[in-house]
Amino acid sequence: MEIGIDSFAMSNASSANEKITALKKLIERIIAADHWGLHFFGLGEHHRSEFLDSAAHMILAAASQQTKQIRLGSAVVVLSAADPVRVFQNYATLDLLSHGRAEIVVGRGSFTESFPLFGYDMKDYDALFDEKLDLLLKIRDNERVTWSGKFRVSLQDQPIYPRPFQNPLPIWVGVGGTPVSFQRAARFGLPLMLAVIGGETRRFRPLVDIYRREFLASGHSRQDLKVGVHSQGYVAETKEDAIKEYYLGYKKMFDKIGGERGWFPVTMDRFLFQIGPTGAYLVGDPETVSEKIVRHSVALGGVDRYTFMMDNAGLSHEQLLNSIKLIGKEVIPRVNDLLEDKK
Secondary structure, eight states, X not given: OEEEEEEOOBOOOOXXXXXXXXXXXXXXXXXXXXXXXXXXXXXXXXXXXXXXXXXXXXXXXXXXXXXXXXXXXXXXXXXXGSOHHHHHHHHHHHHHHTTSOEEEEEEOOSOOTHHHHTTOOGGGHHHHHHHHHHHHHHHHHOSXXXXXXXXXXXXXEEEOOOOOSSXXXXXXXXXXXXXXXXXXXXXXXXXXXXXXXXXXXXXXXXXXXXXXXXXXXTTXXXXXXXXXXXXXXXXXXSHXXXXXXXXXXXXXXXHHHHHHHTOOOOOHHHHHHHTSSSBSOEEEOHHHHHHHHHHHHHHTTOOSEEEEEOTTSOOOHHHHHHHHHHIIXXXXXXXXXXHHHTO
16 A cells, blocks of 8 residues: 655745745655655645645655655646646656656645636536546547537647656546545546545445446456545654644644634544544554554555645644654554555
8 A cells, every 4th residue: 555645735934935944844744755655745736825735736846856756746636727738737747857756636626716716617616627637638648639628728639748757647536525526537547536534434435336336337447446545644653642733733724614614613522533443534653543544445445545634733844754754664564564464
């Protein structure tokens, strides 16, 4: 199983110098993840003051020059409000700079600021994504593209450059909890990245089964069938330390987002359920987190990649670096051993 980090480049920086420092520290964390043997580092896309990831491919390109092995990608590109030509060109360039370590995870996004920002209507939320994913895949698979659709000007035998180092450039579909999203990933024959932001991970098994069944029924190769999971997570030396360090910042962030969306405030009881045996969150000591990753993988019928979302809880740079080290030194080997025991 691959294990990695997703980040939204969250920062309270206000001045330009503070933002520069925050971005430098983010790149230091990507370098640390590479050093400790993590497999993937993904950056989201947001257009809000508290995040610095509106041009994620630029940050990843900078990190690609200081890393050697780790795969670098989006988490996610909000494809509904983006131009597939530019998305492909940006990540093809990243792929060349990184000697074949780039990936694209596309999604519709859980924030909606990009729609008015780039002139799109939320009523076209689903249709935009479906059409643009179709175009993105045609660009990936063909150097010259002829295509027409509803939301973008047509292309007639148009060459699109640069071509990436990898052939094909990996593209995953990020999904939440709607069956149509799982079916779309299956129809297009793309790996699935499931974002579990709460509840019990095992409840997604019926939807993952739909994805696997329809993927194969559509005639796609089994080797291209992959399932990834993205969850809130943080690893410290002890479970008590992890809770103490993570909870207050997590509550502050999710109470803010929840206030915008009409959610109930975060409570400690609910948080303790989320970090319990069946809850979605991976917060605890290395042994507890490792066992939980394997438990979730079994519950979903096998997981190919697990990514931690940890930098949205007000943790310090040093705490994040330590967690990355623990994931690389202790969690990854434990997970591998536990999975080997289950064979």
